[in-house]
Amino acid sequence: MGRPARVQKTPRSSPRRFPRQTPKAAPPAVNQDGEAGQTKLLLSFDYGTKTLSLAFRIAKPEEAPAPSNVMDVHFSKREYWAPQKAAFDKSGEFYWGYGVEEALKKKKIAAEDVIELWKLLLYKDHELSGLAQRSEKQLKDRSVGEFIAIHLRAVIEEAKAYIKRSSSLDYAPEEIDALPIQLFLSVPQMWKAPSNLVMTRAAKEAGVEHVELVYEPQCAAAYYTHKVQGHLPKQIAVGDILLIADVGGGTGDFVSYEACEDSAQGASIGLALIDAKGALCGSELVNQNFLYWLQSQVSNFAAKCEGLHLSTTACLQKASEMFEAVKQNFSSLDEDPAFFVISGSQDANTETWQIKLTPKVIRSFFDPVVSTIIDRIDAQLRDRTTTLIVPGGFGRSQYLLDKLQERYSHRVQILGQATAAVGAYQPVSRGALLRYDSIIERGMPASESFGIAQVETWDPLCHSDATYYKGDKLPSGKTCRAEYVMDREVVEECPFDEDVFVVYERWCPILQKASKGRWKAPGKAISTETWQQHYPSVGDKTVLVQVYWTERDIKDHESIRVGKDGTTPLKKGIECWGDELEIPLPDLKALGFEEKESSTKGKVFEIYWRLTVTCRGANVEVNFQIAKPHTPPYDEEGVYQASEVELTEDKIIEICTATHSPFPRSTAS
Numbered sequence: 001m002g003r004p005a006r007v008q009k010t011p012r013s014s015p016r017r018f019p020r021q022t023p024k025a026a027p028p029a030v031n032q033d034g035e036a037g038q039t040k041l042l043l044s045f046d047y048g049t050k051t052l053s054l055a056f057r058i059a060k061p062e063e064a065p066a067p068s069n070v071m072d073v074h075f076s077k078r079e080y081w082a083p084q085k086a087a088f089d090k091s092g093e094f095y096w097g098y099g100v101e102e103a104l105k106k107k108k109i110a111a112e113d114v115i116e117l118w119k120l121l122l123y124k125d126h127e128l129s130g131l132a133q134r135s136e137k138q139l140k141d142r143s144v145g146e147f148i149a150i151h152l153r154a155v156i157e158e159a160k161a162y163i164k165r166s167s168s169l170d171y172a173p174e175e176i177d178a179l180p181i182q183l184f185l186s187v188p189q190m191w192k193a194p195s196n197l198v199m200t201r202a203a204k205e206a207g208v209e210h211v212e213l214v215y216e217p218q219c220a221a222a223y224y225t226h227k228v229q230g231h232l233p234k235q236i237a238v239g240d241i242l243l244i245a246d247v248g249g250g251t252g253d254f255v256s257y258e259a260c261e262d263s264a265q266g267a268s269i270g271l272a273l274i275d276a277k278g279a280l281c282g283s284e285l286v287n288q289n290f291l292y293w294l295q296s297q298v299s300n301f302a303a304k305c306e307g308l309h310l311s312t313t314a315c316l317q318k319a320s321e322m323f324e325a326v327k328q329n330f331s332s333l334d335e336d337p338a339f340f341v342i343s344g345s346q347d348a349n350t351e352t353w354q355i356k357l358t359p360k361v362i363r364s365f366f367d368p369v370v371s372t373i374i375d376r377i378d379a380q381l382r383d384r385t386t387t388l389i390v391p392g393g394f395g396r397s398q399y400l401l402d403k404l405q406e407r408y409s410h411r412v413q414i415l416g417q418a419t420a421a422v423g424a425y426q427p428v429s430r431g432a433l434l435r436y437d438s439i440i441e442r443g444m445p446a447s448e449s450f451g452i453a454q455v456e457t458w459d460p461l462c463h464s465d466a467t468y469y470k471g472d473k474l475p476s477g478k479t480c481r482a483e484y485v486m487d488r489e490v491v492e493e494c495p496f497d498e499d500v501f502v503v504y505e506r507w508c509p510i511l512q513k514a515s516k517g518r519w520k521a522p523g524k525a526i527s528t529e530t531w532q533q534h535y536p537s538v539g540d541k542t543v544l545v546q547v548y549w550t551e552r553d554i555k556d557h558e559s560i561r562v563g564k565d566g567t568t569p570l571k572k573g574i575e576c577w578g579d580e581l582e583i584p585l586p587d588l589k590a591l592g593f594e595e596k597e598s599s600t601k602g603k604v605f606e607i608y609w610r611l612t613v614t615c616r617g618a619n620v621e622v623n624f625q626i627a628k629p630h631t632p633p634y635d636e637e638g639v640y641q642a643s644e645v646e647l648t649e650d651k652i653i654e655i656c657t658a659t660h661s662p663f664p665r666s667t668a669s
Helices: 099-106 118-122 130-139 146-163 173-178 191-205 215-228 264-266 282-298 301-307 312-329 359-380 398-408 427-435
Strands: 038-048 050-059 084-090 094-096 180-187 209-214 242-249 252-261 273-279 337-345 350-359 385-390 413-416 449-457 467-469 484-486 492-494 497-511 527-532 543-545 546-550 574-576 581-584 597-598 602-605 606-615 621-627 652-656
Touching: 038 146, 038 427, 050 146, 050 427, 084 449, 094 099, 094 146, 094 180, 118 146, 118 180, 118 359, 146 173, 146 191, 146 574, 180 191, 180 273, 180 427, 180 574, 191 209, 191 606, 209 215, 209 312, 209 350, 209 484, 215 242, 215 252, 215 273, 215 312, 215 385, 242 359, 252 350, 252 359, 264 385, 264 427, 264 602, 301 312, 312 350, 312 359, 337 449, 337 497, 359 497, 398 413, 427 484, 581 652
Parallel strands: 038 180, 180 209, 242 385, 385 413
Antiparallel strands: 038 050, 084 094, 242 252, 252 273, 337 350, 449 497, 449 546, 467 484, 492 497, 527 606, 543 581, 546 574, 597 602, 606 621, 621 652
């Protein structure tokens, strides 16, 4: 039996049998890096869930990175970090970091306008959590990518202003403006490429010409290895395992690396990934436990807030901010209660609300979260684990460090921001600039595949999930006696041909995994093409094409959905690659296409379009073309005759670029 149809689902199309397309050589790659030998401004973001830090280095040619030329950007209040808070006022003006606090004081914004924890929306395992859903509501009509682009642009402007003011640099402001910027943006090890894509596209939208993603735990390991080399009782040796418990405000990423080199290599130490897991166990969960407790202390919390002339949101926000200081300073040895006061507005009936927290109560906020962290660390500890590194905002908690020392100090050496040997610096943002001297062009990992969903003619040999075979139990309870019978919960009658039955949302690869990476490496290229038959309605101006991504070993014709009807969620490991591609259609009538009648869509055009995908290293683009009506790609017998096809003009869309690659760098060179 021939190959099932390859037809784009949206809008639904008539099936057609298409030949398998084989990769062909593409034109050679073009090196777009014209910055060799230039002095550059390197910026490094530690883009956390609750806090943001930024380091910079003015990289001169032939000058190696060193602690002396890596500096922190200081934000308001002379802090080297800024809170991940943002808001828009009614006029659309954007506030972020410490500016949010000032805007609240001046009543330019309300507490309900404050956006927090938006990074959780990019964690595939946490995007449906209550915290993430609350953040999504705060974004209102903006996507998380659009919001991050606005935020990055504002932070970069502030960073450049700080660098211009820095008295330690021998550069005039106009010289700083003239420097090409390369941005290192840290992401969790557990993120997959579609989440990373949101960050790189946001950076591009923010005006950054070159961005390179780097792994947060690798940068932290690089920083600590460089910082403490020669100062540890036991140095890191080849084969040792470093366990990074990167616990920030919202999440914890637990990553184990095997050292491929010893600690004498400093920040450039070779690290091989062994395991990476994550959990929703950041310091914000401690705050949430406190807020739940606080609301239980009075019979009518809303009335209590009203007495302070505060909204419930504003009262909880004030309480959380006051608790933050208690949380940071609390240790396992504390025996005295902590007190703080929530002040009402000036015209409040009740002026203040005093809160008393006993050590036992404070521990009850911490312990469930700390228990999750310990469980994740226990799961990754191995005989060869020698070092536990605890970066991230929660790593500054003395209580957390006390608990980790109590449990693990006899087995491993523990390094964190609360340890005296290291100090409370920014390990991720600094570690990136100590480890990476400049952005380099890399190929795409060989494990990545791209595809589209298509409608296919039902084929019992290809669609086992849509077929009952001889001996199977039928929905009626009877046993199937025929060789095969279609499953009508999955198979539908074709809307364009009542004699044809089809299945929807089937995987059609447009760029397959490459076991040897032959189309992945820089300098090499490959091109593949896929034909689809399509019936746009007369008057349609665009074709929508959704590209999907996966690392799975997915088979051709496999359903990409978990359910039977093609409308259920995507299977685990398959994700949308950005938004749908909205491709303009030419004037089909002017090209000579004839209108046809459809029983379901009214007047339509029958077209064949070709999607050509070209991959050069980390650059991937798609080219959309339509076969003109007098030269269809198939003759009347359905024989493929591509050599005779006349196509419309190219419509090229980039889906991945080397200058904004969503595939993080993992090696120092």
